[in-house]
Amino acid sequence: MRLPDKTRAIEEAIAEIKDGDTVMVGGFGVPGTPMTLIHALVDHGARDLTLVKNDANEPGMGIDHLLQSGQVARLITTHLGLNSHAIGLMNSGALTVEFNAQGILAERIRAGGAGLGAVLSDIGIDTELAQGKQVVEMGGKPWLVEPALRADSALIHADRADPFGNLAYVATAQNFNPLMAMAATCVIAEVETVLPLGGLGANEVHTPGVFVDHVVALGDLSEEYAVVRR
Amino acid sequence: MVARAAREIAPGMVVNLGIGLPTRVVNHLSADFPVCLHTENGLSGIGPTRGHDSADRNLIDAGGAYVSTVPGSACFDSATSFAIVRSGRLDLTMLGAFEVSATGDLANWKIPGKFSPGAGGGIELAQKARRVVVLTTHCDRAGNPKLKQACALPLTAGGCVARIFTDLAVIDVTGDGFALVETADGISATDVAEATDAPLALPDTPLPTF
Numbered sequence A: 001m002r003l004p005d006k007t008r009a010i011e012e013a014i015a016e017i018k019d020g021d022t023v024m025v026g027g028f029g030v031p032g033t034p035m036t037l038i039h040a041l042v043d044h045g046a047r048d049l050t051l052v053k054n055d056a057n058e059p060g061m062g063i064d065h066l067l068q069s070g071q072v073a074r075l076i077t078t079h080l081g082l083n084s085h086a087i088g089l090m091n092s093g094a095l096t097v098e099f100n101a102q103g104i105l106a107e108r109i110r111a112g113g114a115g116l117g118a119v120l121s122d123i124g125i126d127t128e129l130a131q132g133k134q135v136v137e138m139g140g141k142p143w144l145v146e147p148a149l150r151a152d153s154a155l156i157h158a159d160r161a162d163p164f165g166n167l168a169y170v171a172t173a174q175n176f177n178p179l180m181a182m183a184a185t186c187v188i189a190e191v192e193t194v195l196p197l198g199g200l201g202a203n204e205v206h207t208p209g210v211f212v213d214h215v216v217a218l219g220d221l222s223e224e225y226a227v228v229r230r
Numbered sequence B: 001m002v003a004r005a006a007r008e009i010a011p012g013m014v015v016n017l018g019i020g021l022p023t024r025v026v027n028h029l030s031a032d033f034p035v036c037l038h039t040e041n042g043l044s045g046i047g048p049t050r051g052h053d054s055a056d057r058n059l060i061d062a063g064g065a066y067v068s069t070v071p072g073s074a075c076f077d078s079a080t081s082f083a084i085v086r087s088g089r090l091d092l093t094m095l096g097a098f099e100v101s102a103t104g105d106l107a108n109w110k111i112p113g114k115f116s117p118g119a120g121g122g123i124e125l126a127q128k129a130r131r132v133v134v135l136t137t138h139c140d141r142a143g144n145p146k147l148k149q150a151c152a153l154p155l156t157a158g159g160c161v162a163r164i165f166t167d168l169a170v171i172d173v174t175g176d177g178f179a180l181v182e183t184a185d186g187i188s189a190t191d192v193a194e195a196t197d198a199p200l201a202l203p204d205t206p207l208p209t210f
Helices: A010-014 A035-044 A064-068 A084-092 A102-113 B002-006 B021-028 B078-086 B122-128 B189-194
Strands: A022-025 A049-052 A072-077 A096-099 A118-121 A135-138 A141-147 A151-161 A184-194 A214-217 B014-017 B036-039 B043-047 B068-075 B092-095 B099-101 B132-135 B161-165 B169-174 B177-183
Touching: A010 A035, A010 A184, A010 A214, A035 A064, A035 A151, A035 A184, A064 A072, A064 A084, A084 A096, A102 A118, A102 A141, A102 B078, A102 B122, B002 B021, B002 B132, B014 B021, B021 B092, B021 B132, B036 B078, B078 B122, B092 B122, B177 B189
Parallel strands: A022 A049, A022 A151, A049 A072, A072 A096, A151 A184, A184 A214, B014 B036, B014 B092, B092 B132, B132 B161
Antiparallel strands: A118 A141, A135 A141, B036 B043, B043 B068, B161 B169, B169 B177
């Protein structure tokens, strides 16, 4: 037996994304943001997208390219503080933004990836974040119902992978990537180093390849991945 | 005030330092002080901040500053990171503030119409850390008190703040409102009371200074 090879050309992997899709994008700041897949999605041109991403990167970086190109209708996120351009789009009404508490966004995605319907949480229950949310009583306490989140596609950045799509991350580039890599119908991973089968030890795997559909090998990394000199 | 706030950290604690002033507390902890610093983006055991030339492009804190690891650090995903916060494993968090009320309500994420970039992980930190302290200037840039009888801004979490460190004083939030604990060098209790928009209880004994 031999595990299937999922390595693809980047254009072939991105081609599955359609107008109106929901797309999850890994990353927290620069670390773990799939910069190359984002550029490929700009070139591909799918519009009216709903993006799910922790933050909006910074002006001229990461998902800001998709905001600049007008491909994004809606953004589900936790914090836009470093992207004044995204805040401007939100304030002008050009971009619909749904804010989530960061760990709750993570759990909603995890639930989506685990085949669950929702999670119960008391985070923000006394604040305006609770407005419009269903409340259930459990164990004598009120809980907010936080619906599971799934996407049509997920764009993932990993440090190492094998051709089957087993993924490993480094440092704080892990963040939302392993969660999103389980929560989409089509999971596309860009990878800094693709090792031969067996090159990534079974105990080193963070995301099992069964969750991953396409593996895209990165060549030399662009400047966008480098240390940001603010 | 940052040095004074650093003394709030007891040996053995797991601590999250919020974006802004609180992050600077790390510079007042000695290399051999036993503490585990946590950051929401997935690291326990934060080491000293790194300059651009020695930075690891994959190693930042939640504010985007380049940091380092220490022997024993661990990296994890965002779900695990907030499991640490929500399950009560975080002994202390130090947060910034727009307003703190006399009942310990905290507003630090939204000024309607002016500033609404989202709360990030702030709501979970404020609601679930075992002890929440605030590190802030006593007044805003226009000179208005940040310590008030009630918050006017949308809350991050209600009744969460135990202690406030400012440029003027250390103030506890008690069941009976604000209580003055210490003053900064050269600052009188009257100075602090005048800069506070709520009653301020004074101790019977002389006030320590910092």
